[in-house]
Amino acid sequence: MKGKVAGETIIAEGVKVEGDFKSQGNVVIEGHVSGNVSAAGDITIGERAQIDADVAANSAVISGTVQGNIRIEERLELTATANVAGDIEARVLQIAAGSTLNGSVKMAAGAAPQKKAVEEEV
Amino acid sequence: MYCYIYDDFVQDRKHEKELSAIEHRITDLGLQGKIIRLALFRDPESMIRKEIERGVKTVVVVGNDQTVHKIANAVVDGGAVLGLIPVGTPNVFARILGIPKGVQAADVLSRRIIEEMDVGRVNDHRFFTGVSFPSVKTVVRAGKAFDMVTMQQGAVQVKNLAIEPPKDASELSDPIDGALDVEITTYAHRLFRKVPNLTHIPLSTFDVITKEPVTAHVDGVPVHGNEFHFETEAGVLQVIVSRERMFEQA
Numbered sequence: 001m002k003g004k005v006a007g008e009t010i011i012a013e014g015v016k017v018e019g020d021f022k023s024q025g026n027v028v029i030e031g032h033v034s035g036n037v038s039a040a041g042d043i044t045i046g047e048r049a050q051i052d053a054d055v056a057a058n059s060a061v062i063s064g065t066v067q068g069n070i071r072i073e074e075r076l077e078l079t080a081t082a083n084v085a086g087d088i089e090a091r092v093l094q095i096a097a098g099s100t101l102n103g104s105v106k107m108a109a110g111a112a113p114q115k116k117a118v119e120e121e122v
Numbered sequence: 123m124y125c126y127i128y129d130d131f132v133q134d135r136k137h138e139k140e141l142s143a144i145e146h147r148i149t150d151l152g153l154q155g156k157i158i159r160l161a162l163f164r165d166p167e168s169m170i171r172k173e174i175e176r177g178v179k180t181v182v183v184v185g186n187d188q189t190v191h192k193i194a195n196a197v198v199d200g201g202a203v204l205g206l207i208p209v210g211t212p213n214v215f216a217r218i219l220g221i222p223k224g225v226q227a228a229d230v231l232s233r234r235i236i237e238e239m240d241v242g243r244v245n246d247h248r249f250f251t252g253v254s255f256p257s258v259k260t261v262v263r264a265g266k267a268f269d270m271v272t273m274q275q276g277a278v279q280v281k282n283l284a285i286e287p288p289k290d291a292s293e294l295s296d297p298i299d300g301a302l303d304v305e306i307t308t309y310a311h312r313l314f315r316k317v318p319n320l321t322h323i324p325l326s327t328f329d330v331i332t333k334e335p336v337t338a339h340v341d342g343v344p345v346h347g348n349e350f351h352f353e354t355e356a357g358v359l360q361v362i363v364s365r366e367r368m369f370e371q372a
Binding site: 008009010011012013014015016017018019020021022030031032035 | 267272276319321322324
């Protein structure tokens with residue numbers, strides 16, 4: 001059983017959230033959410049998780065299924081098992097081979113931290 | 123001004139020696155006060171309310187978690203300071219507050235380190251440690267925002283501190299954060315074995331609803347029903363703790 005971290009919200013497998021869910025901290029979802037999810041901190045969506053609504057957070061790692069739009073302030077990572085049907089917006093985006101994305105991608109202007117890093121090295 | 127609440131079971135002969143030693147130590151420390159002995163058909167809350175009206179500032183429970191539960195409403199409503207001298211079991215609350223058993227607890231009283239803690243309320247019952255439900259299908263309703271539904275049987279616990287004696291502070295809910303921790307343990311089936319999964323969410327006001335009436339345990343005291351309304355009262359309990367308490371200072 002995964003342990004809890006103080007202030008962290010965990011929705012485990014076998015639990016379904018129906019309605020709009022907001023958190024002031026970090027959120028880990030392994031279960032089913034049908035309603036908008038927003039977190040002031042980071043969101044981790046596990047391999048077995050299913051989200052049927054929009055997701056908003058500071059940063060996110062998605063390994064499960066999301067049917068809705070995703071709006072991330074900083075970094076969004078789609079792992080090899082991610083399955084997203086919706087538009088995504090993020091400052092930094094990482095997509096692993098094997099993940100599925102059906103939707104448009106919008107990245108904030110001036111968001112190219114890796115390129116900037118190269119320039120700094122030069 | 124102190125008032126001591128002796129639970130019914132504390133007056134058994136097996137606790138006679140321990141009680142005598144505690145009383146001697148209290149006298150040595152100059153912490154004497156009125157003793158109220160609980161018994162069947164005596165309403166502890168009304169007795170304590172009267173004592174607080176007469177000027178008692180500190181109510182000391184001599185007993186276990188269930189003794190504390192019996193006088194919780196009167197102490198919180200009266201704004202008195204709660205002290206503990208743990209005798210018998212379970213004494214999860216005293217252990218979290220860092221209060222040793224027996225005579226040494228009197229020394230903690232005399233040092234008078236006071237912490238302001240949250241108190242949980244379920245329907246008409248206040249609680250300090252937590253509430254546990256049996257493993258059934260449950261809905262946790264966070265007002266109009268969302269419902270959290272267990273898709274299978276899941277054991278729900280609502281913690282202000284802890285339900286089982288915690289091994290260390292990491293197993294403890296924060297009693298000064300203005301929220302209660304809702305924890306649901308469900309099981310996933312993986313290759314012939316059941317794997318426990320923990321759902322955890324901090325909430326301040328919510329309902330726990332079961333389809334059929336169940337018996338929940340509020341600070342270890344059984345309460346029957348199928349709709350349980352929870353609220354958090356932030357910082358309303360003043361309680362004497364030791365430096366060895368298991369939670370951080372506010």
